[in-house]
Amino acid sequence: MVTVNLGILHYVLDHVYGAFVHRTKISPQFFSKGWGGSKLDQLESMIKQLFPDVAAQNWPPNLVHPIWRTVWETKTACLREGVFRTPCDDQLLNALPPESYNARVAFLTPKFVPPQKMACVVHLADESSNICAIGTGDHTFERRLRLGGPLLKENIATMVLESPFYGQRRPILQRGARLLCVSDLLLLGRATIEEARSLLYWLDAEAGFGKMGVCGLSMGGVHAAMVGSLHPTPVATLPFLSPHSAVVAFCEGILKHATAWEALRQDLAAQKATMTLEEVRERMRSVLSLTDVTRFPIPKNPHAVIFVAATDDGYIPKHSVLELQKAWPGSEVRWVTGGHVSSFLLHNDEFRKAIVDGLNRLPWKESPL
Template identity: 70%
Template structure:
């Protein structure tokens, strides 16, 4: 399943599966309107079978200016960072952009919000494969929404942005889009390997559980009869035989998460419309990881804000909004 999640970029078909969200108006004012829509995820059927049932239906919020035609309006799709379960935070980021005639579409990720599986607590994903499924489904759904915005809603200029994990997904979507769009990864690494194997997430990952998983897999490979043994005694026995260390487990995770390395993806059609925003004191995303992205996409721009991973989002929304406006202007 892991190998199917992120096939080679050149194998990505266009157009993506079409979506027809079912919309309902949440509120409207004299100058703006907020709607929410629901549609079935556009993932491949094999991936839908792997997703929890709660994640099969996608939800979006759509904030638009009134009395301005889509041809004269831009729209940016905002993807979720880790733990961003609802629409509100990203709507607050996009709201002031209405005065620039920029609409905001917010996608709720699988495993988050109303799409969260019943066995999951908060944003704590239970399996490594959940992280990859979340990413693949988000990318597929975002590509379908961009296609809808262009061909059904009639928007001329479009963009994709996201914070942290959402920034990685935004970079992938911008890379795979067949025409130029504004691509805005905020506080994003070049790969999920960085936060989980190098940054602070390595202190919050259940390495012992992953070690037991590696032991059980080794046992399965070495002796099929071992499957009939007690799992606890099995893993302890294999541990003595194999001597699997936590560092070896990290290497295994590093190998799997290398699928998310954005530098392996194609350069977007208009790299001048790519603006990365990094934080000077980010404990999750080191400076070198942001620069890896810029190096891989010549012509793109990196901007820096002062602060850490979380404080930068709360203190520098204006910098993110300016990056959105500037990137759209370059299309």
């Protein structure tokens, strides 16, 4: 009898998938147009503004006013889609591609339940790989609505944000999920954070929900962690299969094979800064260190922070998850057996349980007199 080590099998699956998608060049590489020139310097300054010393200076965020249309409704549930102008300030807005100016959300709610007796979780998208984009619709709404659907019976609503640079917000010259410049990664992250914070504020101040949370998968989980960190009141913060920094995703995990290192080196050479490929990778580490969530404030209720990580993840090493847990004392890590790909496909029940448990660790908002 042959004994199969399932951990190795899951890890190999990640690498087989990675080889098929990334090394065969079946799709373009990340950052094929280089660093982003002067825009990168501008964005580095804007990202630093998110860090603890100024975190409280931009609250409340700009209030959004979605224009809603009903997609479908049943006796017990309703799905609406909303469109709103991104609440980013003029400096950030001018850096975005025009296609990303208008944000879209899907809003799945149970019917006949007062908002103050409901919770709502904002689901952010994975921007780091094509796992979600191939056949699952994660860059739009479908996969995350399927994740949130069964939560309706728990009186938990789902709000799904379509990120800048993806879905209907994708720049015309961008193919699929592959961002053209390093600056695009920082830009979509900063814009996603601003939009998610505004949506949480809308859910609280306008819709009156009793509890709120934010979750995301992979790099979407990094953004969820940042949003939960910066929120001025306790929210459930639920990063799934997520690193503590984009450095891990693009410089350590399988996505390093999907990065256009030679194009990045040539872009630097055109600016009279000749570097070896190793020096280019070090510069990437320096730039992406801005996304290190361990530098962000500890969330207001760290006990409502639950990470779900995979035991044999070829994209996200274990140490990365544990670094963030160490930086946020009181947070919890739950391990599922599998790799990045298999866990994404097979462990939705564990993701849902984390959402329910995270929300249960929050008190209900007091109703106004």
